[in-house]
Amino acid sequence: MTIVEKILARACGQEHVNVGDVVVCEVDMTVLIDLQFATMWEPPTRIADPDRLAVVMDHAVPAPSVKDADGGVKARAFVREFGVARFFDVGRHGICHQVIAENGLARPGEILTCTDSHTCAGGAYNTAARGLGPLEVYSIMCTGETWFQVAPTIRYDLVGEKPKVLSGKDIFLYVAATYGDATNHNLEFGGPGLESVPMNDRRTIATQGAEVSADFTTFPADEVCRAFLDAHTDRPYEAAEPDPDADYAAVRQVDLSVLEPFVGRPGRVGNNAVPVSQIERRKVDQCFIGSCANGQLEDLRIAAEMLRGNRVAPGVRLIVTPASQAVYIDALRSGYLEILAEAGAVVTNSTCGACFGYHMGLLAAGEVCITASTRNFKGRMGSPDAEIYMASPYTVAAAAIAGRIVDPREVTAG
Amino acid sequence: MNDVIEGRVWLFGDSVDTDNMYPGFAMRLPVEEAAKHVFYDLRPGWTDEVEPGDIVVAGKNFGIGSSRPVAQLFKQLGVAAVVAEEFNSLFFRNSINFGLPAVSIPGVAATIHDQDRARLDIREATIERLHDGALLRGTPIPDFVFDIVSGGGLLAKLAADGFLPGRITGTAGAGS
Numbered sequence: 163m164t165i166v167e168k169i170l171a172r173a174c175g176q177e178h179v180n181v182g183d184v185v186v187c188e189v190d191m192t193v194l195i196d197l198q199f200a201t202m203w204e205p206p207t208r209i210a211d212p213d214r215l216a217v218v219m220d221h222a223v224p225a226p227s228v229k230d231a232d233g234g235v236k237a238r239a240f241v242r243e244f245g246v247a248r249f250f251d252v253g254r255h256g257i258c259h260q261v262i263a264e265n266g267l268a269r270p271g272e273i274l275t276c277t278d279s280h281t282c283a284g285g286a287y288n289t290a291a292r293g294l295g296p297l298e299v300y301s302i303m304c305t306g307e308t309w310f311q312v313a314p315t316i317r318y319d320l321v322g323e324k325p326k327v328l329s330g331k332d333i334f335l336y337v338a339a340t341y342g343d344a345t346n347h348n349l350e351f352g353g354p355g356l357e358s359v360p361m362n363d364r365r366t367i368a369t370q371g372a373e374v375s376a377d378f379t380t381f382p383a384d385e386v387c388r389a390f391l392d393a394h395t396d397r398p399y400e401a402a403e404p405d406p407d408a409d410y411a412a413v414r415q416v417d418l419s420v421l422e423p424f425v426g427r428p429g430r431v432g433n434n435a436v437p438v439s440q441i442e443r444r445k446v447d448q449c450f451i452g453s454c455a456n457g458q459l460e461d462l463r464i465a466a467e468m469l470r471g472n473r474v475a476p477g478v479r480l481i482v483t484p485a486s487q488a489v490y491i492d493a494l495r496s497g498y499l500e501i502l503a504e505a506g507a508v509v510t511n512s513t514c515g516a517c518f519g520y521h522m523g524l525l526a527a528g529e530v531c532i533t534a535s536t537r538n539f540k541g542r543m544g545s546p547d548a549e550i551y552m553a554s555p556y557t558v559a560a561a562a563i564a565g566r567i568v569d570p571r572e573v574t575a576g
Numbered sequence: 577m578n579d580v581i582e583g584r585v586w587l588f589g590d591s592v593d594t595d596n597m598y599p600g601f602a603m604r605l606p607v608e609e610a611a612k613h614v615f616y617d618l619r620p621g622w623t624d625e626v627e628p629g630d631i632v633v634a635g636k637n638f639g640i641g642s643s644r645p646v647a648q649l650f651k652q653l654g655v656a657a658v659v660a661e662e663f664n665s666l667f668f669r670n671s672i673n674f675g676l677p678a679v680s681i682p683g684v685a686a687t688i689h690d691q692d693r694a695r696l697d698i699r700e701a702t703i704e705r706l707h708d709g710a711l712l713r714g715t716p717i718p719d720f721v722f723d724i725v726s727g728g729g730l731l732a733k734l735a736a737d738g739f740l741p742g743r744i745t746g747t748a749g750a751g752s
Contacts, residue, residue, distance in 0.1 A: 206739050206741075295670035297729065301673075304734055309720060345662055430591060541595055541600075541617055542595050542600070
């Protein structure tokens with residue numbers, strides 16, 4: 163069995179599952195987000211288990227509308243009434259997938275669900291994690307379980323060592339560009355090259371599995387992963403390793419040592435990204451580094467490294483959003499935020515805001531944006547007549563300095 | 577829910593994403609208002625033309641993207657079912673859970689044309705082009721999943737199981 167098949171089999175109490183099987187599984191952790199409370203919330207009569215639940219305020223914080231503020235009131239009343247201890251209210255909040263990672267809520271061998279499509283981020287920690295709609299997450303909150311149909315798995319074997327300038331974003335964009343969408347498939351990453359890919363990059367890759375329409379995206383719990391988990395959870399876990407004879411829909415090898423930075427063109431990433439040396443050097447109006455995919459501390463460190471002694475080009479807006487309050491504090495203490503602000507970047511509070519075009523950093527018609535966030539759909543970040551390119555924090559920071567899309571290896575720290 | 581429905585078809589292409597059906601700005605609006613922005617960029621004005629009982633047909637990878645419940649907007653507009661060559665799984669689950677039948681039928685987007693009238697058998701996963709009887713067959717959804725959608729979606733199930741307070745029992749929730 164593959165990693166996901168192992169986890170689903172264990173969760174449904176079977177020895178084995180096969181592709182196509184429909185199984186009902188206990189869900190180990192379910193995360194509700196603020197939008198759920200702001201849109202369609204009615205308190206339930208009872209819930210399955212408050213200890214297998216977390217509530218995270220992230221998409222629209224601090225509340226940009228009365229509707230969102232009302233959602234906050236409902237969320238606070240709910241956690242009080244039902245004794246949900248894991249409540250991450252404004253000020254101790256973050257984008258849910260960052261909060262999940264920091265608090266060890268995505269655990270090897272377990273199932274995690276949440277009302278956000280990028281919940282697959284948890285796959286970096288050997289978790290079968292996926293986003294579900296608000297009604298289904300509500301239902302899991304009530305019953306503690308849901309169903310899955312076992313999808314075929316595509317295996318990516320990473321070989322070679324990752325060059326320093328190459329990030330998880332580039333690896334993902336290469337995979338998306340080369341192999342296209344993986345609708346109704348799972349992705350599984352592994353191989354000897356994985357040890358050169360740190361956890362922040364693995365999480366970027368896992369997060370973006372949703373962008374090629376995959377179900378679950380998973381990584382093994384290797385030594386790098388276990389070192390991260392040791393720092394974030396003290397509860398024992400049982401990792402899921404793929405069997406040597408696991409049956410894959412395809413096995414593909416990726417040599418990290420020869421990859422160069424990639425840029426996704428506007429609209430979608432599947433079969434729509436190219437090496438940075440081949441991308442049109444468009445002038446940019448806005449650059450964004452943030453979101454659950456790339457608002458991690460390492461992403462902010464990279465941005466600061468690039469911007470130190472440099473300036474954001476005239477006529478360009480650089481928005482930087484830490485993925486959580488904890489990342490914000492760490493970046494503040496490390497001096498990254500000072501460097502970024504002095505260079506002319508706008509550092510925002512932690513929120514999903516600019517990534518989904520809801521309440522900040524929106525684009526006007528005709529504008530060009532390059533983003534290290536999750537998604538580059540038409541209209542995603544504002545006007546449908548804006549164009550959104552997608553790239554790594556290195557490449558986005560380089561564009562902010564140069565005023566146009568460039569190879570980050572051409573831009574040196576000032 | 578009727579297992580067999582007849583309706584007018586609206587045809588869309590491959591990889592239509594959730595942000596085109598439920599744009600970020602519409603998430604600020606009540607459902608009745610948000611529903612007026614479905615396909616706002618892809619097919620402006622469509623929400624004035626679609627009528628209750630119509631069927632939305634799309635190509636591959638239908639609904640890639642967000643967890644935002646597009647199905648709720650389709651229900652608001654009276655769309656009777658969505659049929660696609662292939663669904664994004666999150667979009668598929670959202671549809672089922674909101675009580676909107678979703679059926680995968682390979683070849684459908686190449687065979688059924690915009691404004692055709694079609695007969696969809698949700699249980700058997702077949703679609704027939706009414707003017708000449710051309711018939712396509714997909715893989716029926718699992719019984720377990722069919723039961724959720726035929727019962728009106730997850731809220732109806734939760735209400736029946738006593739998880740919801742009395743005042744919204746049986747409404748099938750915001751979805752219908």
